[in-house]
Amino acid sequence: MAPTPGRGAAAPPPYPVIQPMLAALGPLPPEHEQASWAFEGKWDGARCIVNTPGDGTLRLVTRAGNDTTASYPELGPLGEQLRGRPAVLDGEVVVLDSAGRPDFGLLQRRMGVLNPRRTARLAMEFPVQLVLFDVMYLGGSLLDAPYRERRAVLAGLGLAGPNWSVPGYVTGHGRQAWEAALQGGLEGVLAKRLSSPYLPGVRSPDWVKTKYQETLDVVIGGWLEGRGALGGLPGSVVVGVAEPAGLRFVGAVGSGLSDHERRELAHYLSVIPLDRSPFVNPVDLAGVHWAEPRLVAEIAFSGWTSAGRIRHPVWHRLRPDLTRLG
Known part of the structure; x- marks a missing residue:
């Protein structure tokens, strides 16, 4: 006998469970190919998949599949900006130091903390920033859409707040992106092929991370x-x-x-x-x-x-x- 609503198994969420796509480690694409690539800064933080059914709530999941929503209460209001739009987004959680540079050591103080009083205090002392760089679902799957189209959809959502942002990317100028990333205190650069689909859980050569230190x-x-x-x-x-x-x-x-x-x-x-x-x-x-x-x-x-x-x-x-x- 199938379970009735409210009994037995919980109803599945109105969005798919999507694992993050991974980047291969390597050098910047050759200069003569760079017109086909987008370049983003690589942030020194923790990968985070953002899930929302569109009811004003959200669920944050780490790359290892752990629910980390309670650790970052200051990201909760992002759910309101996505109200009415079931969505799955990709991003990186970071904590910035006094110079505005990502500091993984400061982020570690936030990881795994679940006590509401403590998380509220830490959110004041070491607030996180959620850097959003992809959208894989928005009322329907975007996995097969090329990177350039997914980024256009993400930009069109108008997501901006005190603790989240959608940084831009540059096309065809890998060396300039590399120099800007290092000047900004980032780990390096992520190069993403403009035509690449989103491949959950796959370490794809269509995404290449170039780090200042290996x-x-x-x-x-x-x-x-x-x-x-x-x-x-x-x-x-x-x-x-x-x-x-x-x-x-x-x-x-x-x-x-x-x-x-x-x-x-x-x-x-x-x-x-x-x-x-x-x-x-x-x-x-x-x-x-x-x-x-x-x-x-x-x-x-x-x-x-x-x-x-x-x-x-x-x-x-x-x-x-x-x-x-x-």
Whole structure:
């Protein structure tokens, strides 16, 4: 017997669940091809999919699929601007420093906070900005529409508020966009082919991110105990990258970890131990304490060795916005 309204399963929302499209890491497109590309600034924040049924409410979802609506109450009024228009939009949540530059460290103070009193206080101290750069659904699917048309639709929505905006893009001038992004304190540039459709969950060559510093998101699958004063704490973490065949081990990262971060990691890793390696390839390290591959971190590195290992890795930060909960 099918459930009646109000009983059994909840009614599905009047918008599709859409995973974010991802960009490949690479250089700017060749100059002779740049007329076919749009260039946006790459913001140092947390990716966020905005969903609204058009009733004045909205739901914010991280790239890992976690509901983060309660963490950013100052974004709630955006739902009113979209009233009457069921929509799914793509954007980046950032916190700006006193110079107006995105500061991921300040954003981390907002991530995962759910207590209403605390979120209200943090919203006053460290207000977030939502940078919107795509629309995938507006009363109907826009996934197959080319980038230039989706951006025109987004601009036509007239979304502007104290905590959200729709920055423009430039066409055909990658070098100028790169220089402007660096002057503005951004991570680099996102190049998007003007004709590209939106491919949910796909890391497409039609979107290319060019960063000032080469960084990589890695999954922590274990740790090695430190020596001396670091006894009992992670001296380094054993990391991998997610591939279709599974998690591939790429090396260990210890450089750049602060004492506070080591203690934080020790706490997190103590509750997700594993009795076997989570990597699909051999790990040529002794004494590894394995862990469930849930924690995601961002590292910097200088390149790859011939054996597929990261060269000169340096720890940047944990990425709670990419960590899968539960």
